[in-house]
Amino acid sequence: MSDLDTFYATMRRQGITRRSFLKFCSLTATALGLSPDYIGKIAYAMETKPRTPVLWLHGLECTCCSESFIRSAHPLAKDVVLSMISLDYDDTLMAAAGHQAEASLEATIKKYYGNYILAVEGNPPLNEDGMFCITGGRPFVEKLKHAAAGAKAIIAWGSCASWGCVQAAKPNPTQATPIHKVILDKPVIKVPGCPPIAEVMTGVITYMLTFDRLPELDRQGRPKMFYSQRIHDKCYRRPHFDAGQYVESWDDENARKGYCLYKVGCKGPTTYNACSTVRWNDGVSFPIGSGHGCLGCSEDGFWDKGSFYDRVTDIHQFGIEANADTLGATAAGVAGVGIAVHAALSAIKRAQQTESNQE
């Protein structure tokens, strides 16, 4: 592939018509929440800018991010983005394997040093010198550091790369560590989710390629355009929440009516993601739409926050089933009994004193 090719040239070569190309541009502008005059700017950028090479590394992960990514809802978006990003290395998707694949990684790093985007799926385990994840014959953490050294920016795909996810759940025997704690000198864009929504992934990458800059990030390094609001804030069942109408137990009448899943442990109120607006599988549905609460998969440490059906975290120091409310209520009960006993003792003591005073 030539590094002089523009996005547009590549697309045309792949048989995409001008009409389809412009459709893609308007779709992208809409997906990124931009005004219509950006359609032209996106089209212009794609016609003039050379494609940015992307290296896609896989660490300790399950490939659900890739699975999600290749299902990017609009078929056109899928085709275009896959050709657009000049995916020079992705050991799962690329045709090459073994030494050829590793050679292409090295070639890309060398050729585009300082200019490529590094997308990381999964995370490196640091325990035992990183021996829990070996790719291409060496610990993944070494490969990651090597590839990150020449990267312009790093995208942390999914909850694994962003927070640690299941392999970093307590007690985290392999010491799986999120990317931003291993690569400290580069901007890391977190795109959490298990997996992240396909359109969110393509949206982030398209934004970076067309505007040649990082999307605006929130305090925790997530793109604001997709992670600035909670599932709850845009949930279509929100009116039932405000009205005080809840599913009381699974499969009850209220569940059939589609009431709010707050009482059966929906984590929508504490989860930042775009599921309730973008939805999944070409906008077909999302967990709440299918009658199940949100598990909070895009939140930090979601495996360690107790049951998937609890909105407050269990506090295991006080028994397996204790949460803040059971613990608090118990403590308040104990305090109440303590006060009653103390009051009774005080009364007795006082009665004794009055007696002795009168003597």
Place this chain on the structure above:
Amino acid sequence: MEVDSETKFRFVQSVYVYEAPLRLWHWVNALCVVILTVTGYLIANPLHSTTGEASANYLMGYMRFAHFSAGYILAISFIGRIYWAFVGNHHSRQMFILPIFNKHWWEEVFFEMRWYLFLEKEPKKYIGHNPLAQLSMFFFVVLGSIFMIFTGFAMYSEGAGQGSWQDRLFGWVIPLFGQSQDVHTAHHLGMWVMVIFMMVHIYAAIREDIMSRQSLVSTMISGHRMFKDNRD
């Protein structure tokens, strides 16, 4: 020995301790805490579902409105209370500053502990808070309120949205705790700490009013500390 009422009457002393703004703050704060506790509990554990069209109901909405309003009033009056610590009499500062380097103060703390453990026969007189009360006021009222205000406004900022002043002032609290759910857990725990404080506080105030040598409950109404005898 029994002192007859008339002789006693001549020796009864009263000191003006709590000025009007401080007393007003106390009762406004008390009301807010009660509202916040009840509505907070019901937000976390909602009442049984309402029926009918969603648009005809707004139970959770009202609950949250009451919670947020009381939270705002509590936070603003707490700021007012801090202001009063600067301009009020010296009792108004007692809650905020612990004389932890004062050996005598610590002795009094332990004395009060012994008094509550029935190991002391007669309590001491204090014009302001007794040292043990001062200690608990500092930890529960001052630090407790700050904790609840910060975690509360951090969660409020989630709804207010990024870039809102609540987010800019308090949004950093969420990553500090980990994530939103951890802040919720901490806020719930904080509520229970406040509930236990309230229970102990009300009990101790009534008990002291009866058993100590000075007034407690009426002092927070009139501002005057009355002493039941004129011994030291």
